[in-house]
Amino acid sequence: MTYELFYWPGLPGRGECVRLALEEAGVEYIDYARLPEEKGGGVSGVTRILGAEAGTRPSFAVPVLRDGSLVIGQTPAILQYLGDRLGLAPREPSDRLWCHQIQLTLGDFMDEIHDTHHPLGASLYYADQKPEARKRAEVFREVRLPKLLGWLERVAVASGSHWLVGDRVGYADLTLFQCVEGLKYAFPKAARRALAEAPAVVTLAARVAERPNIAAYLVSDRRLAFNEDGLFRHYPELDGEA
Amino acid sequence: MTYELFYWPGLPGRGECVRLALEEAGVEYIDYARLPEEKGGGVSGVTRILGAEAGTRPSFAVPVLRDGSLVIGQTPAILQYLGDRLGLAPREPSDRLWCHQIQLTLGDFMDEIHDTHHPLGASLYYADQKPEARKRAEVFREVRLPKLLGWLERVAVASGSHWLVGDRVGYADLTLFQCVEGLKYAFPKAARRALAEAPAVVTLAARVAERPNIAAYLVSDRRLAFNEDGLFRHYPELDGEA
Known part of the structure; x- marks a missing residue:
C-alpha cells in the first residue's frame, strides 16, 4: 500500500517531519501537496481529507497520513505510527515512550517558533501583528530558544549514542x-549564537543530513525551501542584533 | 508500585489531565504538588524531577509521572502510558491511534487557551501583556473556540457511543x-455561547462528572480549584461582551 500525505502546498511546515520519515525509509508515497489541483492535489487535497473524505474520524488539521483505510492526523501520532512500520522507532517500550516524549517536545518547540510571527493567532496576517511579533520574538530569542536548545543538548549528550x-x-x-x-x-543571527552552545545537537543534525536517502532528498525537487508562508519564516526584524 | 505525579503546586494546569486518569482508575498515587516542601513536595519536587533526579532522560517540563524506574514527561505520552495500564485506552490499534490523536488536539486546544493570557510568552507576567492578551483572546473567542469546539462536537457525534x-x-x-x-x-460568557452549539460535548462532559470516582474526586480536597495562576484563568476583560 502506498502512503498518502496530505499537507498545505508550497511550505515545508509540520508536514516536512512526515516527509523526512518517508524519505529516510525510502518508501513510495503520494504527496498531494505536490500534485496539481486537477489531480486532487494542492489545497483541494487538504479540503477533501479534512472534510468529505474524513468520515467519522476527522482530523482537525493537516498533516494527515492515509495508509489504506487508516487516516491519521497530528504529526506526533503519524510519526509514532510510521516509526514502527519504517524502522524509525525504538523497539523497547520505555525507549519508544522516550522517543515520543522528545518528539512531543520538539513539536512544542515548533509551536513556539510559529508563534514568534503569529503571537495573536494564525488566522491573522503577520502584517497585522508585527509589533507583538517583535516582543514575542525577543522573549523567544532571549529565554525560550536557549532553554529549549539547552534541553535538547542535554538529551543528545546523555543518549551516549549517535542518535537521540x-x-x-x-x-x-x-x-x-x-x-x-x-x-x-x-x-540566522540568534540561531548561530544559540547553536554554538549546543554542539551535540549540531553534530546530530549534520549526521541526519548525511544519511544517503536524506542527502538525496535534500537536493531533489521534492524538498521544499523554507519561505515566509511556513512555520520557519525569516523576518530580519525578529532576529535581533548580531 | 505507587504512581508518583510531579507538577506545580496550587494550580490544576495540564497536571489535572493526569490526575483525572489516576482518580478515575481509583489507583493510589503520590501527588508531590500536594506534599509540603519538607517532604519533597511543592516546587522542590518539580525542581528535583527536572534536575537532579532526571538522569539521562530529563523531561523539559512537568507534569512528569514516575512509575518505579520509569520517568515520563509530556501529558499525551503520560496518558498513553497510563491508558494501557488503567483501562483508559482502547485496545484496538487504530482506536488507540485515534484516541491519541484526539488527546493531542485537546492539548493544542489547551495551548491556545493558555496563550490568550500569555500571547507574548509564559516567562512574562500577564500584567506585562494585557493589551496583546485582549487581542489574542478576541481571535480565540471569535475564530478558534468555535472551530475547536465544532471539531470536538463532530467527533463526539460521529463516535456513535457515550464516549469519544x-x-x-x-x-x-x-x-x-x-x-x-x-x-x-x-x-463564562464566550463558553456559554460556544457550548450551546456543542450539545454532544456538553453531554459527554456531564457523563464524566457523573462517574463515581470522578464525582467523589471533584468534591474532595484533592481537586484544585481553577485560579489565575493556572492555564484556565478568568480575566473578565478577555471574555468579551455578553
Whole structure:
C-alpha cells in the first residue's frame, strides 16, 4: 500500500517531519501537496481529507497520513505510527515512550517558533501583528530558544549514542534536523549564537543530513525551501542584533 | 508500585489531565504538588524531577509521572502510558491511534487557551501583556473556540457511543471534561455561547462528572480549584461582551 500525505502546498511546515520519515525509509508515497489541483492535489487535497473524505474520524488539521483505510492526523501520532512500520522507532517500550516524549517536545518547540510571527493567532496576517511579533520574538530569542536548545543538548549528550534514542536513527532525529535547519533559516543571527552552545545537537543534525536517502532528498525537487508562508519564516526584524 | 505525579503546586494546569486518569482508575498515587516542601513536595519536587533526579532522560517540563524506574514527561505520552495500564485506552490499534490523536488536539486546544493570557510568552507576567492578551483572546473567542469546539462536537457525534472512542470511558474523555470545565471558568460568557452549539460535548462532559470516582474526586480536597495562576484563568476583560 502506498502512503498518502496530505499537507498545505508550497511550505515545508509540520508536514516536512512526515516527509523526512518517508524519505529516510525510502518508501513510495503520494504527496498531494505536490500534485496539481486537477489531480486532487494542492489545497483541494487538504479540503477533501479534512472534510468529505474524513468520515467519522476527522482530523482537525493537516498533516494527515492515509495508509489504506487508516487516516491519521497530528504529526506526533503519524510519526509514532510510521516509526514502527519504517524502522524509525525504538523497539523497547520505555525507549519508544522516550522517543515520543522528545518528539512531543520538539513539536512544542515548533509551536513556539510559529508563534514568534503569529503571537495573536494564525488566522491573522503577520502584517497585522508585527509589533507583538517583535516582543514575542525577543522573549523567544532571549529565554525560550536557549532553554529549549539547552534541553535538547542535554538529551543528545546523555543518549551516549549517535542518535537521540538507541543506536539507530529515529523519527525524532529527523525532526531535530528540521528544527535546526529551520532555526538557521528563520533566525540566522540568534540561531548561530544559540547553536554554538549546543554542539551535540549540531553534530546530530549534520549526521541526519548525511544519511544517503536524506542527502538525496535534500537536493531533489521534492524538498521544499523554507519561505515566509511556513512555520520557519525569516523576518530580519525578529532576529535581533548580531 | 505507587504512581508518583510531579507538577506545580496550587494550580490544576495540564497536571489535572493526569490526575483525572489516576482518580478515575481509583489507583493510589503520590501527588508531590500536594506534599509540603519538607517532604519533597511543592516546587522542590518539580525542581528535583527536572534536575537532579532526571538522569539521562530529563523531561523539559512537568507534569512528569514516575512509575518505579520509569520517568515520563509530556501529558499525551503520560496518558498513553497510563491508558494501557488503567483501562483508559482502547485496545484496538487504530482506536488507540485515534484516541491519541484526539488527546493531542485537546492539548493544542489547551495551548491556545493558555496563550490568550500569555500571547507574548509564559516567562512574562500577564500584567506585562494585557493589551496583546485582549487581542489574542478576541481571535480565540471569535475564530478558534468555535472551530475547536465544532471539531470536538463532530467527533463526539460521529463516535456513535457515550464516549469519544469505543464503548468505555478513556483518557481523552477525561481531558475533554477538564477543557469544558476550564472554558466555563475562564470565559463564562464566550463558553456559554460556544457550548450551546456543542450539545454532544456538553453531554459527554456531564457523563464524566457523573462517574463515581470522578464525582467523589471533584468534591474532595484533592481537586484544585481553577485560579489565575493556572492555564484556565478568568480575566473578565478577555471574555468579551455578553
